[in-house]
Amino acid sequence: xxxxxxxxxxxxxxxxxxxxxxxxxxxxxxxxxxxxxxxxxxxxxxxxxxxxxxxxxxxxxxxxxxxxxxxxxxxxxxxxxxxxxxxxxxxxxxxxxxxxxxxxxxxxxxxxxxxxxxxxxxxxxxxxxxxxxxxxxxxxxxxxxxxxxxxxxxxxxxxxxxxxxxxxxxxxxxxxxxxxxxxxxxxxxxxxxxxxxxxxxxxxxxxxxxxxxxxxxxxxxxxxxxxxxxxxxxxxxxxxxxxxxxxxxxxxxxxxxxxxxxxxxxxxxxxxxxxxxxxxxxxxxxxxxxxxxxxxxxxxxxxxxxxxxxxxxxxxxxxxxxxxxxxxxxxxxxxxxxxxxxxxxxxxxx
Numbered sequence: 615x616x617x618x619x620x621x622x623x624x625x626x627x628x629x630x631x632x633x634x635x636x637x638x639x640x641x642x643x644x645x646x647x648x649x650x651x652x653x654x655x656x657x658x659x660x661x662x663x664x665x666x667x668x669x670x671x672x673x674x675x676x677x678x679x680x681x682x683x684x685x686x687x688x689x690x691x692x693x694x695x696x697x698x699x700x701x702x703x704x705x706x707x708x709x710x711x712x713x714x715x716x717x718x719x720x721x722x723x724x725x726x727x728x729x730x731x732x733x734x735x736x737x738x739x740x741x742x743x744x745x746x747x748x749x750x751x752x753x754x755x756x757x758x759x760x761x762x763x764x765x766x767x768x769x770x771x772x773x774x775x776x777x778x779x780x781x782x783x784x785x786x787x788x789x790x791x792x793x794x795x796x797x798x799x800x801x802x803x804x805x806x807x808x809x810x811x812x813x814x815x816x817x818x819x820x821x822x823x824x825x826x827x828x829x830x831x832x833x834x835x836x837x838x839x840x841x842x843x844x845x846x847x848x849x850x851x852x853x854x855x856x857x858x859x860x861x862x863x864x865x866x867x868x869x870x871x872x873x874x875x876x877x878x879x880x881x882x883x884x885x886x887x888x889x890x891x892x893x894x895x896x897x898x899x900x901x902x903x904x905x906x907x908x909x910x911x912x913x914x915x916x917x918x919x920x921x922x923x924x925x926x927x928x929x930x931x932x933x934x935x936x937x938x939x940x941x942x943x944x945x946x947x948x949x950x951x952x953x954x955x956x957x958x959x960x961x962x963x964x
Contacts (some may be wrong), residue, residue: 680725
């Protein structure tokens with residue numbers, strides 16, 4: 615893990631007029647909301663296609679601090695969607711954290727930024743997010759996205775999960791879209807107990823490379839990673855929606871749903887609410903689980919576990935409920951069931 619911090623306010627930028635830069639969105643947020651924003655520490659997990667779009671938008675809200683993490687490098691296959699990336703960056707295998715730092719510092723040298731070159735599934739990396747007020751999760755695997763949700767629930771940090779996906783059928787697009795979900799300590803649900811994230815996918819992602827190979831040899835893990843089609847335009851739509859949701863929450867707006875799905879083929883959106891468990895005995899979001907336990911809560915980290923079913927604490931794995939969603943009364947009914955059937959929210963990556 616490597617950490618770089620910046621935001622020293624050099625003399626040559628003392629005269630930056632941040633107030634003028636904020637004027638066009640203050641009428642939307644309100645003065646008090648902008649003041650709250652300037653005191654917030656925002657984390658972004660995953661600095662690829664969606665993550666770079668999130669940073670591009672979040673840096674222009676002028677938060678107090680940004681904490682950014684990724685463990686990957688810029689490659690030529692990233693150039694169609696990672697904001698600010700160049701062929702030179704790909705040739706030099708620039709760290710995505712260094713690219714993000716460059717983009718933020720070029721825009722606003724006064725912005726305080728802390729970059730962490732590492733994997734959020736490692737405990738030492740998660741500790742860097744302890745002081746975050748909100749975390750945007752935009753990684754390409756379910757395990758780290760669930761780890762972010764579990765971390766937020768345990769530490770009272772809001773989590774906004776952003777993902778996109780495209781499924782091809784031969785040369786035709788079968789389905790395309792994405793989702794934004796938001797989660798707080800008072801939400802009374804999480805992606806595990808709701809069935810939104812597949813438990814076996816989470817468990818597989820928590821294995822280190824040596825144990826993953828052992829599990830694969832024993833027949834527990836099937837399939838290989840396949841490069842999925844991705845485009846910057848779709849990432850930008852979902853990242854923009856996520857930051858807009860964040861702005862509304864900061865401004866004090868009431869949001870009576872848990873997530874928004876976008877069907878990019880029919881150009882429709884769908885807001886949904888997750889069914890709550892009663893009683894809620896979930897290990898993560900239940901009142902007797904790790905909810906708001908802070909440092910005493912067990913982190914979701916990579917491990918050398920002996921078998922996949924034992925990775926996720928649960929008294930009875932098979933008792934986890936089938937995912938059920940309800941339609942908020944103030945959102946029009948939209949024909950998105952086909953998209954859910956084709957993609958399934960858990961299949962969205964980035």
